[in-house]
Amino acid sequence: MKNPQELFADYLADKNLKVTPQRRLILDTFLKQDGHLSSEELYANVKKRDSSIGQATVYRTLKLLNESGLIEPLDFADGVVRYEWRYGQTHHDHLICDKCGKNIEILDETIESRQEQLAEEHGFKLLRHKMYLYGICSDCRSK
Incomplete structure (x- = not known):
């Protein structure tokens, strides 16, 4: 490599x-x-x-x-x-706080598998994808 x-x-x-x-x-x-x-x-x-x-x-x-x-x-x-x-990295998604901007990289095999299933069900061959989940982090919620 x-x-x-x-x-x-x-x-x-x-x-x-x-x-x-x-x-x-x-x-x-x-x-x-x-x-x-x-x-x-x-x-x-x-x-x-x-x-x-x-x-x-x-x-x-x-x-x-x-x-x-x-x-x-x-x-x-x-x-x-x-x-x-990107090169040589494991694919991951992101949790992003709408208030402070904190972001957390997440990897969940169940979500990845489901995304592949959804693509297949709709006749797509996945090449790449990005998933951003927006919300409020625990630090901002406790303020």
Whole structure:
């Protein structure tokens, strides 16, 4: 199994694009983060490592990482697109608090199985899916 840097390099080569030091640094910075990052958060972290990298370079690199299948965008219904690592990760869904924005990654084999059954019942072959469950977390409910 190839590492993310090799996969990204292969993807860029297929698109006749170069692996620039800036793209390498952005990928490396993304890989060192935990959780779900917005483009602005990633840009701030990249800026700490190399102040010459512009925000547009971060946006374009995120787009390439998404197109390559290494990351995926998430919509927690708060107007901010976040990204999480996709390659080599187990599929999971998200519980999202409408008040504080807290999100919890969940994996439930029963739900996954049922989603596959539903797709099959309707003549679909599932390629991918996302499920977001919105509510109020226990911390916000106790306030």
